[in-house]
Amino acid sequence: MSTKRRRVLTAEPDHGVSQPDSESGFIRSYYGDAGLDSATRKMLIYEQRRRLPAFKHRMQLLYAVENNPVTVIVGEPGSGKSTQLPQYLYESGWAADGKKIACTQPRRVAAAMLAQRVSEEMGVELGTTVGYSVRFSDASDPQMTRIKYLTDGTLIRECLADPLLSAYSVVMVDEAQDRSIATDTLLALLKKILHKRKADLRVIISSATLDAEGFRSFFEKDSSIIVSISGQPFPVDTQYLAAPCENYLACAAETVVNIHEKEAPGDILVFLPGKDAILTVLAELEEQQYGNHRLESLLLLPMYAGISASDQKVVFDLAQKGMRKVILSTNVAETSVTIDGVVYVVDCGLVKQRVFDVATGIDRLVTRTISRSSAKQRAGRAGRTQSGKVYRLYTHEAFNSSLFTQHDVPEISRLSLATMVLTLKALGVSNLVRFDYFQPPPPELLSQALEMLAGLGAIDMQSGLLTADLGLHLAELPLDPPLGVCLLNSVAKFACVREAVGAVAMLSLGDSPFVIPSGRRSEALEDRREFIAQEGDVLTLVNVLLGYQETPVRVRQQWCHLHFLNPRLLDQAARISRQLESYLVRMGHRDSLRISCGRDFALLQKCLVSGFFTNVARLDKLDGRYRLIRSGQIIDIHPSSVYFSMDAKPDYVAFASAMDTTKLYMQGITAIDPGWLTEIAPHYFSIK
DNA sequence: GAGCACTGC
Numbered sequence: 131m132s133t134k135r136r137r138v139l140t141a142e143p144d145h146g147v148s149q150p151d152s153e154s155g156f157i158r159s160y161y162g163d164a165g166l167d168s169a170t171r172k173m174l175i176y177e178q179r180r181r182l183p184a185f186k187h188r189m190q191l192l193y194a195v196e197n198n199p200v201t202v203i204v205g206e207p208g209s210g211k212s213t214q215l216p217q218y219l220y221e222s223g224w225a226a227d228g229k230k231i232a233c234t235q236p237r238r239v240a241a242a243m244l245a246q247r248v249s250e251e252m253g254v255e256l257g258t259t260v261g262y263s264v265r266f267s268d269a270s271d272p273q274m275t276r277i278k279y280l281t282d283g284t285l286i287r288e289c290l291a292d293p294l295l296s297a298y299s300v301v302m303v304d305e306a307q308d309r310s311i312a313t314d315t316l317l318a319l320l321k322k323i324l325h326k327r328k329a330d331l332r333v334i335i336s337s338a339t340l341d342a343e344g345f346r347s348f349f350e351k352d353s354s355i356i357v358s359i360s361g362q363p364f365p366v367d368t369q370y371l372a373a374p375c376e377n378y379l380a381c382a383a384e385t386v387v388n389i390h391e392k393e394a395p396g397d398i399l400v401f402l403p404g405k406d407a408i409l410t411v412l413a414e415l416e417e418q419q420y421g422n423h424r425l426e427s428l429l430l431l432p433m434y435a436g437i438s439a440s441d442q443k444v445v446f447d448l449a450q451k452g453m454r455k456v457i458l459s460t461n462v463a464e465t466s467v468t469i470d471g472v473v474y475v476v477d478c479g480l481v482k483q484r485v486f487d488v489a490t491g492i493d494r495l496v497t498r499t500i501s502r503s504s505a506k507q508r509a510g511r512a513g514r515t516q517s518g519k520v521y522r523l524y525t526h527e528a529f530n531s532s533l534f535t536q537h538d539v540p541e542i543s544r545l546s547l548a549t550m551v552l553t554l555k556a557l558g559v560s561n562l563v564r565f566d567y568f569q570p571p572p573p574e575l576l577s578q579a580l581e582m583l584a585g586l587g588a589i590d591m592q593s594g595l596l597t598a599d600l601g602l603h604l605a606e607l608p609l610d611p612p613l614g615v616c617l618l619n620s621v622a623k624f625a626c627v628r629e630a631v632g633a634v635a636m637l638s639l640g641d642s643p644f645v646i647p648s649g650r651r652s653e654a655l656e657d658r659r660e661f662i663a664q665e666g667d668v669l670t671l672v673n674v675l676l677g678y679q680e681t682p683v684r685v686r687q688q689w690c691h692l693h694f695l696n697p698r699l700l701d702q703a704a705r706i707s708r709q710l711e712s713y714l715v716r717m718g719h720r721d722s723l724r725i726s727c728g729r730d731f732a733l734l735q736k737c738l739v740s741g742f743f744t745n746v747a748r749l750d751k752l753d754g755r756y757r758l759i760r761s762g763q764i765i766d767i768h769p770s771s772v773y774f775s776m777d778a779k780p781d782y783v784a785f786a787s788a789m790d791t792t793k794l795y796m797q798g799i800t801a802i803d804p805g806w807l808t809e810i811a812p813h814y815f816s817i818k
Numbered sequence: 819g820a821g822c823a824c825t826g827c
Contacts (some may be wrong), residue, residue, distance in 0.1 A: 237825065265827055283826045312826065404823060435824065460823060482823040495822065541825095549827085608827035641822080709827095769821045791822065 168253075175251050182210030183359050184218075191215060192222055194357050195300070195332050199324055200349040203336040205359035207510070211336050212304050213248050216277045219300055220259075224332070225276035229299035234282040234316065236308040237466060238264040241279040245269065248277060265608065266705050282312040286319065290556060290606070294323055295331070302334040306345060307503070308465070309540035311550050317568040319557070321349055339503050341537065348568050364513040366475075370526040378478045378523050379407055383414040385476050385521050386456055390428060396473025396518070397455040399463055401508050403480040403497050408432045408458045415456070427452055433459035433467075436641070439698065445469060464507055468514070475512040475520040477505060479534075486546045487790070488574045490761065491582070491744065493546075494790040501538045502529070542571045547579040548611045552588065555596050556605035585744065585814060586615050607713055613638055613786075616741035617710060621719050624737035626727035629672055631714075633734065635707035636671035637786045637798050642770040643674060643699045654694040655775065661693075662772050665731055666783065666800040668738060670772050675703050735784075736810060738800050742784045743811035747796065748804075749781050756783065756796070768795040 166174070179185060184205070194201045205211040216233050225231050235241040245262035254260055261270030262279040270278050280288075282303065289295060301320060306313055320333050335345045342356045375381040382400055389398055402408050412430055419425040431445050446469060449455045457469060461481050481500045484493050500508075505522065512518030522529065542550075551562060559565050562576060583589040588601035588611060596602050600618060607614040613634045620630030636643070646654045661677065663669035678700045681689045690697035711723055727733035739746075747756035747765050756765050765788060767774045773783075786798025807815040 281826065287827060308825090310825070405821090434822095436822075462824070464824095466824070484823070497823090553827095766819085769819080774819080774821095789822065793821095795821080797822095 172253065179210075179214065179251060182214055183208075184210035184214040187357060187359050188214075188218055191357055192218055194355045195219065195224075195334065198353055198355045199328055199331070200333045200335070200346070200354035202342045202345045202354060202356045203334060203359060204338075204340060204342045204356065205336065206338060206363075208363050208514070209359040211359055212244055213251065215302065215334065215336075216300075217248060217252065220277055224299050227299070230275060230297055231277050231300045231302070232285060232295075232298045233277070233279050233302040233304055234285050234313075235279060236282060236305050236310050236313060238267075238281050239466075240305075241281055242267065242269075245277075245279040248279075266709070282310070282316045286312060286316055286553060287608075289319055290553075293557060294326060296327075299330065300332045300334065302336060304336045305338070305465075306335045307337040307339045307341070309538070309542075311541045311545060311547070314540065314542050314568045315550055315553065317345075317348065318566060321566060321568075324349070338507070339537075341503075364515070364517040366509050366513040366517065367519045368509060369519060369521045370529065371523060372525070374525055374528065375523055378480070379410050380414065381523050382411050382476055382478055383418070385523065386411075386415060386428070387418060387425065389474050389476075389519075389521070390425065390454060393474065393519070395454065396516075397449065397457065397469070397471045398474040398476060399457045399459060399469065399472045399511055400476040400478075401463065402458060402460065402478055403482045404460060405432075405434055405436070407478075408434060408460070411458055427454055429453045429455045431455060431457050433457050433463060433469075435460070435462050435466075463511065464504065468511075470515060472511055472514065473516060473518045475508055475518065477508045477520060477522050479505065479522060479524045483539075483544070485544045486575070488578045490763070491578070492788045492790055492794070499533055499535075501535045503537050505529070505534070540569060542567070542569060543575070545575075546582075547571055547575050548582050551576070551579040552583060552596075552601070552605045552611060555589065556602065560594060582744075583611060585811075586611055586741070588615070603717055606717075608709070609634065609638055612741035614741075616737055617714075619740045620734075620737045621714065621722045621725075623740065624727070624733045625725050626730075626733040626737050627714070627719075627722050628724065628726040629669075629731075629734045630737055631707045631710050631723075632672040632675045632703075633668045633738070635703045635710060636675050637668065638706060639699050639703055640787070641696075641699055642797075643671070643696045643703070644770065645694050645696050647694070650694075657692075657694055658772075663731075664801070665735060666773060666780070667771050667798050668786070668800045669731060669734070671798075672734075675700065675707070679704060732803075735800055735802055736806050738786075739784050739802055739806050739810050742786060743807060743814055745785045745788065745796070746802070746807065747783050747785065749779055749783075754779075763794065765794045765796050767799065768797045771797060771799050773799055 203211055212233065216231050219231050241262045241264050245260055246256055249256040249260035252260060257269040258271060258274050260277045261275040263270045263284055264281050295301065303313065303316055324331060324333060337345060346354045346356055386398055386400060402411060412432055415430055419428065429449050433445050445457055463469060479500055480497055482495055482497050485496055486493050509520040512520050554562060554565065580589060584591045588597060588604050590597050596605060603618055604611060604614045607617065609617065617630055617634045620627045644658055661670050661673040663673060674695065678686060687697050690700060714723060746759045748759055750757055757763065758765050773779055780801035782802050782804045783799045784802045785796035788794065788796045
């Protein structure tokens with residue numbers, strides 16, 4: 131195995147090696163550059179701006195913001211609220227005194243795209259008056275930027291340095307209906323900040339749904355106002371099933387065929403819960419195409435997050451003349467991506483959602499009925515460019531029954547709150563039970579998060595404060611708490627900083643970088659052996675990352691292709707490891723960056739145990755399966771793990787993540803010595 | 819023996 135380990139020993143960390151900005155590609159010019167002279171271009175832009183629904187409400191919006199600390203805006207996608215309102219505010223002097231106007235988005239691409247478009251509308255260079263700031267990409271200028279688009283997570287991080295957000299005169303929380311933990315946290319923080327800045331801060335909350343009253347009543351009613359911007363561009367006709375269907379997959383395929391045979395041209399978007407369902411419907415339609423030449427003009431396209439960039443491109447490209455695109459998609463197409471040309475939507479009414487199980491501390495992936503507001507959002511995808519139709523694969527009665535809830539269960543009620551708790555503590559919120567949340571989280575989720583952080587040594591349970599040696603630094607790091615603990619302990623205790631930075635960066639991807647192209651399975655697995663370390667997934671992942679970093683930038687893409695690796699993920703891991711190094715430097719550990727464990731891999735393995743000591747499983751020799759130390763529950767090796775296809779399995783393992791899907795699976799697995807447990811986490815393990 | 823919805827710092 132020595133050749134396999136050599137990479138770990140010889141590779142130099144690549145501080146400051148500049149990378150091609152593979153992300154700059156995601157911002158495209160909105161107005162294009164079709165050789166228009168600047169006067170014509172200006173006029174065209176002005177005309178286009180005037181036609182947006184927001185324009186009619188310009189004075190009303192400005193009046194509302196002028197006279198109320200909090201304004202709630204309801205507007206459909208396409209109303210212009212995200213692009214126009216910040217400009218109106220800028221034009222009427224809200225950024226005159228050197229202050230900025232912030233507009234937050236749940237997703238990074240949206241922030242970048244909006245900034246690009248607004249800078250074009252205003253005729254300024256992106257990154258000057260108009261800018262954006264998201265992780266790994268800051269196109270803003272501390273002095274010049276007046277309108278700044280950011281993700282809500284980025285603005286929360288700015289709170290850590292500037293708790294009153296004093297750089298801003300207006301903060302607009304856009305897409306608040308998203309209800310991510312970050313959005314909810316930001317709303318609560320803004321309410322707190324408003325108490326101290328009632329005179330000079332304005333908060334705008336914008337949401338696509340009509341549930342504005344909820345946002346308004348959170349803030350003081352007498353100091354807030356609701357403005358509604360109408361503007362669903364085109365009507366969408368809704369069809370329900372007359373009777374419930376037995377098999378929604380067959381029903382989805384049948385509906386697509388019916389639309390194709392009876393309806394006018396226009397692409398079809400089918401919402402399905404997951405990859406499995408997508409591939410099933412795809413196979414069914416392909417089979418029908420075989421015996422029916424009228425179906426040959428259907429272009430069948432799967433769409434989910436894990437799909438390769440080149441395959442995704444086809445989904446966005448215009449179909450050939452005479453062809454009808456059928457996009458079989460997960461929830462990505464509901465909010466994250468927009469596909470032009472869709473006239474028909476088929477909605478099976480299901481979604482897969484992550485739910486954190488407090489009892490086991492493990493995430494489950496459950497298939498659920500969607501909410502009514504989600505159904506509306508899906509339907510709206512049919513009416514973006516012309517009037518459309520939505521075919522709901524459930525009955526009207528079902529839709530109005532308790533089977534469908536009005537809204538989704540927001541993240542704060544169903545996910546682990548460890549990171550949110552850490553952030554709030556760092557911002558000086560002492561009593562998390564009495565904190566004024568936008569929606570209070572379930573108490574059991576809150577106490578689970580507190581216990582977990584206390585177990586990691588980040589919170590002192592007596593005082594309830596972040597610990598000075600660990601907790602305060604942990605809150606600074608853009609990592610899940612257990613991963614942050616590994617990183618900090620690699621400096622403080624285990625002398626394996628170089629390896630830990632790589633390991634933590636790779637694990638924080640949350641996805642395996644190994645790809646298996648269809649039909650080339652054995653080839654891919656054979657090549658993977660070059661990277662595999664007996665110690666498990668984590669060292670293997672470190673080998674992969676070091677191999678990537680050793681490869682000259684210009685041939686990295688090719689190298690990934692050759693070794694069956696996902697270049698997007700590895701590029702991201704390389705960015706994360708550089709970012710983590712700069713955090714360590716800021717914490718005064720510049721000299722530690724070069725510390726390597728050398729051949730003593732046990733140091734890295736112990737370091738991992740210091741973050742993941744709750745995630746330990748023991749091999750049961752009788753049936754050859756692992757069982758969780760805590761509960762005795764059976765947990766299996768995920769097929770992406772190196773141990774999945776290895777005959778000699780370690781007696782004890784620690785794992786970075788677990789997910790309950792078809793079975794309970796563990797990922798990011800490392801062999802450990804059980805003796806380490808009492809040594810590293812004596813408060814958690816008593817000696818047998 | 820056989821697989822993960824989607825984000826974000």
